[in-house]
Amino acid sequence: MxxxxxxxxxxxxxxxxxxxxxxxxxxxxxxxxxxxxxxxxxxxxxxxxxxxxxxxxxxxxxxxxxxxxxxxxxxxxxxxxxxxxxxxxxxxxxxxxxxxxxxxxxxxxxxxxxxxxxxxxxxxxxxxxxxxxxxxxxxxxxxxxxxxxxxxxxxxxxxxxxxxxxxxxxxxxxxxxxxxxxxxxxxxxxxxxxxxxxxxxxxxxxxxxxxxxxxxxxxxxxxxxxxxxxxxxxxxxGRDVVLRTERPPRAPGRPVLEVHGLHLNAAEDRCLLADISFTIAQGEIVGIAGVDGNGQRELVEVLMGIRTATTGTIRHEGETVTRLTPRRYNRIGAVIPEDRHRMAIALGLSVRENLVLKDFCRQPFSHRGITRPRVFRDFCASLLQEFDIRTPSLDVAMRQLSGGNQQKVVLAREMHRDPGLLIAAQPTRGLDVGAIEFVYRRLLEHRERGGATLLVSTELDEILSLADRIAVLVSGRFVALLENRDIDIQELGLLMGGASEMVAS
Amino acid sequence: MRRDQVTAALSPVLVNLGALLLTVAISMGVIAVSGNDPVAAMRALWDGAFGGRTQIAGTLSKMIPLMLVALGWIVAYRARRVSIGFEGQILAGGILATWVGLSFSSLPMVIHLPLAVLAGVVGGALWAGIAAVLWARRSVNEIISTLLLNLIAIQIVNWLVRGPFQESTGTFPRSGPIAPSARWPELIEHTPLSWDFPLALATVFGIWFVLKRTTFGFRLQFTGANEEAARYGGIDTRSVTVIALVVSGALAGLAGSSLLLGGESRSMSDNFSANYGFEGIVVALLARNHPIACIPAALLFALLRQGGGLMEARVGVPSSVVMITQGLVILLVAGSGFLLDQRGRVRVDAEESTPHPPTEARRATVEVG
CATH class of the missing domain: 3.40.50.300 (P-loop containing nucleotide triphosphate hydrolases)
Structure with missing residues (x-):
């Protein structure tokens, strides 16, 4: 038949x-x-x-x-x-x-x-x-x-x-x-x-x-x-892919980010984040696990100054930075936003313009408000090489790149100058295995160099293979904050899943 | 690759040129149908716009407000704000320029003229600033606020030319003569072309440079392309947008000052904005939002404005034919722009990179139902 x-x-x-x-x-x-x-x-x-x-x-x-x-x-x-x-x-x-x-x-x-x-x-x-x-x-x-x-x-x-x-x-x-x-x-x-x-x-x-x-x-x-x-x-x-990552043990360094008693209330006293406290040290990846929509986005937005916390303090390398703006945050850290197309890139602009978003107003990229296209060009060309971004040219619209290459552009832009602090939200969402492998390697390199990372992910595997410590976020609260040693995946799933039923009801 | 680039650069020019030829052809058809000689009409149009020194000067001077308003549109639209308040901003600029031009007549020209021009710029900026602040503070849609501000400005001018500014005899609804020290000197003697024309051209290149080569231009572009990503990237998108709207108003205000301090005008009348505030938007559309392209686009519309009169007088073609032609230019050029976009889109589809919901969604809803 x-x-x-x-x-x-x-x-x-x-x-x-x-x-x-x-x-x-x-x-x-x-x-x-x-x-x-x-x-x-x-x-x-x-x-x-x-x-x-x-x-x-x-x-x-x-x-x-x-x-x-x-x-x-x-x-x-x-x-x-x-x-x-x-x-x-x-x-x-x-x-x-x-x-x-x-x-x-x-x-x-x-x-x-x-x-x-x-x-x-x-x-x-x-x-x-x-x-x-x-x-x-x-x-x-x-x-x-x-x-x-x-x-x-x-x-x-x-x-x-x-x-x-x-x-x-x-x-x-x-x-x-x-x-x-x-x-x-x-x-x-x-x-x-x-x-x-x-x-x-x-x-x-x-x-x-x-x-x-x-x-x-x-x-x-x-x-x-x-x-x-x-x-x-x-x-x-077309080649062997290694997603099992090796995380060499590390000695925790100085704390980079200290968050204490963070609350965020929406207009009608609805609580979006409640009593969030944690620290991230140099060379440490802290993973935030949880089902989507449990406050991950709000947490990231508070940490990078897009929203202002109702109460609580945020300290960066000992200095209180609770009243941040995105502009100031970008001076102390980098961010891979959760929704690439909405928050990270402009699909209609060229690869070059997307690559220089974080640098265009610094020396030597611009001088007294005038940009220097030649510096842009050289800088972008070196990033293409270093981050293996596949694009026909720097001038093509971002829209024409595959999802993996778009994410590499974001990664290149955020990570090229070794930020001390990195917020990575759903960094592998929508990517294929080859690209995921690349992102994992970059995140671990950042850890190796002593960078602090906040990894927000709904993929349990991802959290378990990358994070040193894991916080489980449910309805805007941490229900657990665990060392990533002998964690039972079932238990973690229960913490997330049991609570997600609470959200639904 | 080289050849591709040449084609890519040339194809919009060729397509626009084709659209223009088609416009001319259809317009001649319309004239023929209305019972007139199309060739004679086109000759009259040409003679009216370029037939002599005075005509050419008139055409060029009509380009000034068209170019400036088009630039205003482009700056605001870079932040994806749609302002249609240029009429009001022209009037507001004109009011302040006239006020300075009527007062302080003891000042020497080197001070009086720049002051009057500056007053015009400030007037336009302030008028647009109202809409900008309403947008930033109260999320008032700028399309509506700028449109309504137009109506307010019109009534203020109506009152001024019949009240405080009215000429001394009190018979005509217009202001008294603006002091010669506040007027642009003639660029070509005994013609309407004055020194504000080179200023307008310089402004075109200035805006082009600002958009292309400054950090502010970059902020503006990113804000317009994806506001949320720009904000995540550390750009203060709100203030960038407010500045863009205010600059856009300043440009229209400059146009308003030119209408009163340059050319043939001697005083402010109640309709001095003469619809330039809307025609300028069309010029920007024709220029596909490119500052430099505003120069030829403004020339085309200035030609129609300037030459249309003679066409009516000599051949008896009703002036509405000129409006039909203007409409055709817009339709055909917008249509050809669509043609160019379509070609671009096919290439994007080919890359098969990321799903782009809008197109796909539209297709599927239409066809799947």
């Missing part, structure tokens, strides 16, 4: 790049098929071709054994191919049923058949164990549930093949567990799923088979049961 989807010899060239080179892969009904590759390996182009957004230059697509040319997303849906985008396409102020009905042709126009859609939603939700009430407002649903609404939309349109584009990027670990259940029950019901993710653990835990892309070419398709993390990583990056 022919596979549900067969793509053969797909090639797509863009001016200057070959995004897909002779790509072939097949998905069977009832299969979860992983698509794995670094940022820029050609995953999204392939998916856009499948979804009718991009026309391939060469190659054939067969669905159920019949050759097709997919002209538009609407056409793709008619052929049974549905896609859940990373950014949801939902109207928050409308109910689940209304969202599903949007764009769905009524069987008796011009009357809308909302009740019928709602019944269908309820039935599908029942069948796959989605626990979704068709009459609930989408805006009230958690991110994980909204994702299910997206899937429901596709199921109501008769999709047989579901493409999930980086679905886990927005989920908490708990929600990811639930999504796994959802995906499995869909596959058991005979749907095919293409699961895009560059996280190896996720691929290994859910996919039946996995197709690995590198530089636009297929490196191979493997059954996940017969492979392991190391060999997948090697296929994806």
């Amino acid at each position: 022919a596979p549900l989807l067969q793509m053969t010899g797909i090639t797509k060239r863009f001016p200057g790049v070959v995004a897909c080179r002779d790509v072939s892969f097949a998905v069977e009904a009832g299969e979860i098929h992983g698509l794995l590759g670094e940022n820029g390996a050609g995953k999204s182009t392939l998916v856009k071709i499948l979804y009718g957004l991009v026309d391939p230059d060469e190659g054939r697509i067969e669905i159920d054994g019949r050759e097709v040319r997919i002209r538009s997303p609407r056409h793709a849906l008619a052929l049974g191919v549905g896609m859940v985008h990373q950014h949801f396409m939902l109207v928050p102020t409308m109910t689940v049923a209304e969202n599903v009905a949007l764009g769905l042709r009524s069987d008796r126009p011009p009357l809308s058949r909302l009740r019928r859609v709602a019944a269908k939603v309820a039935e599908l939700s029942q069948r796959y164990g989605f626990h979704i009430d068709p009459d609930q407002q989408v805006g009230e649903l958690s991110v994980g549930l909204q994702q299910r609404v997206e899937i429901l939309k596709l199921l109501c349109r008769g999709a047989e093949l579901l493409v999930l584009d980086e679905p886990t990027a927005v989920l908490t670990p708990q929600e990811w567990q639930q999504l796994r259940g959802t995906m499995r029950s869909l596959a058991d019901a005979g749907k095919a799923i293409v699961f895009i993710s560059h996280k190896l653990d996720e691929q290994l835990s859910i996919s039946d088979r996995c197709t690995v892309l590198r530089d636009g070419s297929v490196m191979g398709t493997v059954a996940t049961a017969e492979t392991d993390k190391a060999s997948l990583a090697r296929m994806m990056v």
Whole structure:
């Protein structure tokens, strides 16, 4: 029997790049098929071709054994191919049923058949164990549930093949567990799923088979049961990847940052941060673990002067700096903000302009308010080299770089002059293994040189392999502050997870 | 690579030129349809704008406020603030310049003229400063505040020219004559072109330099490109934006002072801003927000303003045709800009770097429904 989807010899060239080179892969009904590759390996182009957004230059697509040319997303849906985008396409102020009905042709126009859609939603939700009430407002649903609404939309349109584009990027670990259940029950019901993710653990835990892309070419398709993390990583990056880090023991130096009794209240006396106290010494990495949205962002913003603490003191090398501004903070420390696109870089500006953000008003970059482009150029060129930033030139827009290279630009900008203090918030979010390895190495080098680091991360593995001490942040409070020695990952997860239920209730 | 760069630099020029040719063609079509001779009309337009010394001087002098207002737009828009208050700022600048020009007439020109010009700059800056402070302190949308400030300025001028500033006979709604010591000397004798023209040109290059080569220009650019990232990077985005709005108003105020202290005008009338405050925005649009490109763009609109009169007088083409032409320029140039953007976007897609939700989202909502 022919596979549900067969793509053969797909090639797509863009001016200057070959995004897909002779790509072939097949998905069977009832299969979860992983698509794995670094940022820029050609995953999204392939998916856009499948979804009718991009026309391939060469190659054939067969669905159920019949050759097709997919002209538009609407056409793709008619052929049974549905896609859940990373950014949801939902109207928050409308109910689940209304969202599903949007764009769905009524069987008796011009009357809308909302009740019928709602019944269908309820039935599908029942069948796959989605626990979704068709009459609930989408805006009230958690991110994980909204994702299910997206899937429901596709199921109501008769999709047989579901493409999930980086679905886990927005989920908490708990929600990811639930999504796994959802995906499995869909596959058991005979749907095919293409699961895009560059996280190896996720691929290994859910996919039946996995197709690995590198530089636009297929490196191979493997059954996940017969492979392991190391060999997948090697296929994806093209060399061995070391994520297990060695943290040589160190003698704690002088305290660099001392935080005492920090409180931050929002307008209506809602407490965002409560009684936060810790110190970071030279050559020490303090990790803040916790589920997203428990005060991490607020803590970082207070420490770098974007918000002012309600009470409490912050001391930097013995000097009280509680009333900081971002400008003053940038003189004493560096920051890798949690949301790269929003807080760290300007996508529309060039690589050069993004690289000099922290230095442009210092000598020798400028003199009496006049900038010196030549100094910029030399400086940036040396940073490209040192931080291995892959870019066609310094003048291209930041938007054109892959996520990993964008993060390297941020890293280069913040770390090139050995800041004594570094705040790194989710420094590897959205990066592939190759880039993650690079970030880890840089953070550890910073530690080696005696820099103090505050590492905020939702990835437990990351915290456990990098941090010397670990604080668990729940609802704006530290529920634990532990030495990273013989920590039980289960226990840490419980501290985070048990508390995250408290947040939900 | 070399060839790519040449193409990249040339293609906007060629596309804009194509848009202009198309504009001329369509305008001639419209004139023909309205029952006039299009070739004669174009000749008249040309003669009116460039037919002689006086005409050329008139065209050039009309460039001054257009260029200055366009610069004002560009500076504010660098911080992604949309100001449409240039009319009001021109009027506010004009008021202070006129006040200085009417008073202190015993001063020598070397002091009186700079003082009057400076008063104009300050007037525009203050008027824009109101909107800037409202934005910074109370988050009042600058589009609305600047628009409403226009209306207030118009009424103040209406009152002034019928009240405190009115000429001594009290018959006409205009001010008395501005002292000769506060007026720009002629650049070409017996023509409307005065020495404020080179000043305006110098301002164009000055603003270009500030935006391109100063730390303030960098702050402004980063603030406009991503305000939050700029703030994380240690830029005081709020004060940068306030300064940008105030400078933008100062430029419009300078334009206002020029309208009263230069050219043919001798006194302030109630409508001296003559819609320059909005036409200047269009000039900036045509220049695609590049300061230097404001010079040719302002020339084009000055040409239409200056030559349109003769076209009407000699060939009988209604002046509304000139407005149609202006509209066409905007539509076609904006359209061709879209063309250029599209080409840029394809190249970005090719890199397949990061998801850019806006485009993707729009496509998907439209097509998936």
